[in-house]
Amino acid sequence: MFIGTEKLTHTYMPGTPFATEALQDVSFNLQQGEFALIIGPSGSGKSTLIQHLNGLLRPTSGRVLFEGIAVGSNKHELLRLRRRIGLVFQIPEEQFFSESVFDEIAFAPRNLGLDESEVEKRVNESLEKVGMQAEKFRNRHPFRLSAGQKRLVAIAAVLSLQPEVLIFDEPTVGLDAISRKNLYNLLTALNQKDGLTVIISTHHLDQAAALADSVLVLNQGRLVMAGPAENIFNKRKQLYELGLTLPPVTEIMHELAEKGLPVKTAVYTLQEARGEIKNMKRRYKP
Amino acid sequence: MVSRSAAIVEAKNVDYYYPGEGETVWPALSGINLTVAQGEYVALIGPNGSGKTTLLKLFNALLTPFGGEILVQGISTANEETLPAVRQACGMIFQNPDNQLVATTVEEDIAFGLENLALPPAEIRRRVEDVACLLGLRKLLRQPPHLLSGGEKQKVAIAGVLAMEPRCILMDEPTAMLDPAGRQDVIDTVRDLNKRQGIAVVHVTHFPEEAAWADRIVVLNEGQLIVQGSPEDVLTDLSLLHELKLQGPAAVELAALLREDGYRLPPQILHNRELVDSICSLERKN
Numbered sequence: 001m002f003i004g005t006e007k008l009t010h011t012y013m014p015g016t017p018f019a020t021e022a023l024q025d026v027s028f029n030l031q032q033g034e035f036a037l038i039i040g041p042s043g044s045g046k047s048t049l050i051q052h053l054n055g056l057l058r059p060t061s062g063r064v065l066f067e068g069i070a071v072g073s074n075k076h077e078l079l080r081l082r083r084r085i086g087l088v089f090q091i092p093e094e095q096f097f098s099e100s101v102f103d104e105i106a107f108a109p110r111n112l113g114l115d116e117s118e119v120e121k122r123v124n125e126s127l128e129k130v131g132m133q134a135e136k137f138r139n140r141h142p143f144r145l146s147a148g149q150k151r152l153v154a155i156a157a158v159l160s161l162q163p164e165v166l167i168f169d170e171p172t173v174g175l176d177a178i179s180r181k182n183l184y185n186l187l188t189a190l191n192q193k194d195g196l197t198v199i200i201s202t203h204h205l206d207q208a209a210a211l212a213d214s215v216l217v218l219n220q221g222r223l224v225m226a227g228p229a230e231n232i233f234n235k236r237k238q239l240y241e242l243g244l245t246l247p248p249v250t251e252i253m254h255e256l257a258e259k260g261l262p263v264k265t266a267v268y269t270l271q272e273a274r275g276e277i278k279n280m281k282r283r284y285k286p
Numbered sequence: 287m288v289s290r291s292a293a294i295v296e297a298k299n300v301d302y303y304y305p306g307e308g309e310t311v312w313p314a315l316s317g318i319n320l321t322v323a324q325g326e327y328v329a330l331i332g333p334n335g336s337g338k339t340t341l342l343k344l345f346n347a348l349l350t351p352f353g354g355e356i357l358v359q360g361i362s363t364a365n366e367e368t369l370p371a372v373r374q375a376c377g378m379i380f381q382n383p384d385n386q387l388v389a390t391t392v393e394e395d396i397a398f399g400l401e402n403l404a405l406p407p408a409e410i411r412r413r414v415e416d417v418a419c420l421l422g423l424r425k426l427l428r429q430p431p432h433l434l435s436g437g438e439k440q441k442v443a444i445a446g447v448l449a450m451e452p453r454c455i456l457m458d459e460p461t462a463m464l465d466p467a468g469r470q471d472v473i474d475t476v477r478d479l480n481k482r483q484g485i486a487v488v489h490v491t492h493f494p495e496e497a498a499w500a501d502r503i504v505v506l507n508e509g510q511l512i513v514q515g516s517p518e519d520v521l522t523d524l525s526l527l528h529e530l531k532l533q534g535p536a537a538v539e540l541a542a543l544l545r546e547d548g549y550r551l552p553p554q555i556l557h558n559r560e561l562v563d564s565i566c567s568l569e570r571k572n
Contacts, residue, residue: 042465043434090463091382143532147334173462174381176333176492178531203465243467248495248536248558261569270536274543277565 002049007062022048027039038201040218046201054085086163094153100136115281148179166195295322301353314340325484329500336506377447381459383439393427437468454486494535537561
C-alpha cells in the first residue's frame with residue numbers, strides 16, 4: 001500500500017445538533033504511480049476525503065496511511081508530509097496573491113527556506129513542466145493570464161514542492177475544450193513520465209475516464225464501489241442510480257450495445273469508439 | 287405560443303475592453319451585433335477569453351460598453367436611473383451559486399431581490415411560494431443554503447432570479463460545478479421555464495452537448511462574433527469548431543470519423559440517439 005485509508009470516519013461539528021457524518025468507514029488503498037479517480041454525487045464526501053489525504057483534516061476515527069504509516073504520526077509529521085503530497089484545490093487561481101508569476105510559484109519553495117538560487121531553479125522547472133516558457137511568463141501578472149494559463153500556474157506552484165503525489169479537486173472547472181485537453185496531457189505526463197501518483201475528484205469524466213487505472217465511488221459518505229476503472233465504468237446502471245453518468249462516447253457505445261450490436265462498451269475516446277464500430281463487422285462472422 | 291418578434295436584449299455595435307497595465311490592451315469585445323428575441327434560447331460558446339462572460343455582464347449592466355449600446359427591452363443600459371428595470375428584466379446566474387446566495391435561509395434568499403423592490407409583504411410571500419413550487423424547492427425553504435447540494439443551490443439562485451419575473455435569464459456556465467444529476471436538473475428546469483413561460487435564455491457553456499439543446503448558437507472568438515445559426519448548422523461544422531479549438535458534441539465528432547471510414551451517415555447528426563439509430567439502420571441493411 002502506498003496511500004489509502006483504514007475505516008476512515010469524519011464527522012463535521014461533532015456533538016452538536018448539526019453533526020454530519022461526511023465519511024463513514026472508508027477503506028481503500030492505492031499503489032505508487034496509480035492514476036485514480038474519486039467520483040460521486042455532490043455531498044458524497046469527495047472533498048472531505050481529499051483533504052484527509054494530505055492531513056488538512058484529521059480523522060474522527062480510523063486512519064489515513066501513507067507508505068503504510070499513519071498520516072500525522074512522527075514519521076509523517078504533517079508539515080513535512082504536505083511537501084510530498086500536493087493538493088490542488090478547485091479553481092486554485094482564486095488563491096493567487098502575488099504580483100508576478102515568479103513570486104506566486106516561489107512562495108512555497110521560499111517557505112521551505114531554500115536559498116534563492118534553488119528557488120529560482122524550482123520555479124523555472126515547474127513552469128517548463130506545465131508547458132509555459134519561464135522567460136516569457138515569469139514577470140507576467142498572474143491575474144492577467146488566460147483561464148487555462150492561470151490554472152497551469154496554480155499547478156506549477158504545487159509542483160515547485162516536488163511532490164510525489166498530486167491530488168486535484170475538480171481540475172477542469174471553467175476551462176474550454178483545448179485547455180481541458182492540455183491539462184489532461186500534463187497530468188498524463190506527470191503520471192507516466194515522472195511517476196507521480198495522481199488522484200482526481202471530478203464530475204466530468206470525459207477525458208479522465210480514459211486515463212484512470214482505478215476508481216473510487218462515494219455516496220453519502222460511504223465507499224460504495226472501488227476497483228479497476230473498466231470494472232466500475234461497466235456498472236452503468238448502478239452509476240445511474242447514484243446520479244452519475246459516463247463520458248458521452250461511452251454512452252453512445254452502451255446505447256449501441258443495448259440495440260443488440262456487438263460492441264465493447266469500455267470505450268472512452270473517439271478513436272477507440274471508431275475502431276470498435278469498424279471491428280463490428282468481423283464479429284458478425286467469427 | 288410566445289411571440290418571438292420583439293427583442294429582449296440587443297447589442298448594437300458594442301465594444302468593450304478591460305484596461306491593461308502597461309500591456310497591450312486587447313478589446314474584450316469589438317463590433318458585437320446580437321439580438322435575443324423573446325422566448326429564445328441562445329447558447330453562447332467560444333474558447334476561454336473569447337468574451338462570453340463580458341457579453342453577459344454587459345447584458346446585465348454589470349458593465350457598460352465603451353462603444354455602441356446595449357438595449358434591454360428597448361432601454362439603454364448606460365442610463366443610471368433605469369438600471370433597476372434592466373436588471374429586473376434580465377437576471378444573472380453565475381457559475382458558482384455560493385457567489386450569489388446571501389441570506390441565511392432559502393426563502394429569505396429568494397425574497398432578497400423582492401425586498402429591494404419594496405414590494406408589499408403579501409406579494410413577496412406569494413412570489414416566493416410560487417417559484418418554490420415551480421422549481422420543487424418548497425421543502426427546502428427553511429434550510430440554510432450552505433447545507434444544500436450544488437444543484438439545489440443553483441436552483442435557489444435561479445429561484446431568486448425568477449421571483450423578479452424576468453424576461454430573460456443570463457447563465458454563465460451554470461452547471462460547471464455540479465454533479466451529473468444536478469447538471470441535468472438545472473438544464474431541465476431552465477429549458478422548462480423557457481418553453482412554458484417563454485423566458486429567454488442566454489447560456490454560456492463549454493459543453494457542446496448542452497449547447498445542442500438551444501434554438502440558436504452564437505460563437506465568439508477573441509472578442510468577435512464569428513458565426514451564429516442553428517445547432518444543426520453550427521455544431522456540425524467541425525472544421526470551424528476545431529479551427530477555434532472547440533469541440534463538437536461526441537455524436538458529431540464520432541459521426542465524422544465514421545464517415546471517413548465509409549459509413550454513409552446522414553449529414554445533420556447532433557444527438558446520441560440520432561447517431562445510434564443511424565448506425566443501427568446501416569447495420570440492419572448489411
